[in-house]
Each structure stands twice: as structure tokens, then as C-alpha cells.
Amino acid sequence: MAKLLSLLSLSLLFLFSLSSANPNPNSLLSAHKELETFGFPIGLLPTNVAHYSINRTSGEFSVKLSDKCKLTLPPDNYLATYSKIVRGKIVKNKIAELDGIKVRAMFQWWSITGIRSSGDNLVFEVGMLSAKYPAKNFDASPPCEGLKADS
Template sequence: MSMGFHSRSKIFSTFLLLSLFHFAHSKKPNILLHSAYSQLKNNGFPSGLLPANVLDYSLNQTSGDFSVKLGNPCQITLPPDNYLANYANTITGRLREGHIAELNGIRVRAFFRWWSITGIKSSGDDLVFEVGMVTAKYPSKNFVESPECEGSASLQ
């Protein structure tokens, strides 16, 4: 029996919601490395979109192109069903007020495969996550604090 598009979309949305609750209860980023987190806040995003192990970042102020370097690739297990989210060692994209586009380096596992998060938009008190043509909206208050990584991960 195959699931329809709307059923898959609802399940994926539920998965993203569960991940937000995990991020909301994680630790704050290291105060000495707050610049990447501050850039998110300055552009309308909560700092919890990045894990707590950021080592360095670069941002082209003109184009918005950015690169974030983590200490190691990072894996987070999302309760209650042990869904996985992986952050690559380097995360890249284009940052503008209220929109992160061309995002590379963050993937979630759902429906027995890995899905890349390709963009994030800030819309009032909500964040809209883009996974290809599928979007899911969640309260940005769920991303106030940065998650701690459980260990290194290899992106599949």
C-alpha cells in the first residue's frame, strides 16, 4: 500500500515538529563563538538553527554567501522515534534578511532516506523549512538554543 503525497507531507511535518522540540531543550552556544549566531539573529533567525560546535564562519556582506565550520560533522537523535539529523563539517548558503537560500550541509532522515534542507524562511514568529518543493512551518521559539551534537556523523 503506497502513501499519498498529502500523507507523506503530514508525516514529514510531524517529524520536523518533533525535531524542533529537541532543539528547544538543548544548550546555548559558546559565548566566545557567538558571531555566527549573532548573524542569524541580525537577519531574523534564532541562533538555535546552528549546533553548539561552531568553530568559525565567513559571510560576504554584499552577496550574503556564508560558510559555517563545525568542529566535526554532527549527529543529533530526535525523540521519540530516534529520527536522525546530520550537520556536515561545513554548512554553506546565502543569508538575507528573513531568508536562507541555497542551503547545503543539513540533512534529516525520514521515510528511510536522507532529505536535504535547502532553505529556511522567517515569517513573523514562524520558520518555514524548505525540502525541495515541500515546506513545513514551525514556531521559531523552538530554535532559541543551539543543540549539542551527540557525536560525529557521516552524511549519507
């Protein structure tokens, strides 16, 4: 009986720590809705979000995916990979210090380091370079393409 109570106590403690890290247990919907509150479309994150956390003071966030992800980004069909953990700093209309998303362009892999929402467009930053795309291309959250990414 004592072992059962100990196990139950540990289980409750574990569940409490999870709920305090993410007040809404529906991480998929919450992480995507969180993007919208900062002025971004939900399609910037794939559908396999397992957990997310955000520091409301600093804007630092972490999104944990159920696994690495490979997908094709519209409109130019660039191949993108998402690491199992994507981190960055988010404020209204700007994501900075982004880590965990790479895109293949011009026969090379590039890390997306930031994203800005500018009117009806999204501006993707790759170091000193940037590219602008219509935000409507990211209205739907894309599913991963089955194969694990090599990022």
C-alpha cells in the same frame, strides 16, 4: 635568531589572515548572533561552530564546524546531520542555496535547501516541499550528540 624571526613573522601573518577573514575571533557567539541579525534563532546552528565567514554584499556564508554533527531537531525529534562545512546565502528572514544539513524523515535522508523566517514560525524547504515549525523550538543552540554524522 633568523629562524625565530621567520617563524614569528609567519605566525603573525597567519593570525592576521584569520582575523581579517573573521573580524570577531569568538566564532561561536558571532555566527549565532549573525543568525539573529538576519531574523533567525540561534538554534539553527549547533554549538560546535569553529569559524564562519560572510560576504556582506552577496549574503554568501560558510560555517565551519569543529566536526560533523548529529542531533535531534525539535519538535518531532527528526534526526539531522550537519556536514563539517555548511554553506548558503542569507538575507533578512531567508536562507537559500543551503548545503550541508540533512534531515531523516519518512525513512529517507533529505537535504534542507532553504529556511524562511515567517512571523513566529520557521519554514524549512526540502526541494519543492516545505514544513513549518514554531521558531521558539530553536531558541537554544543544540549540542552534537557525540557520534559523527554519516553525511
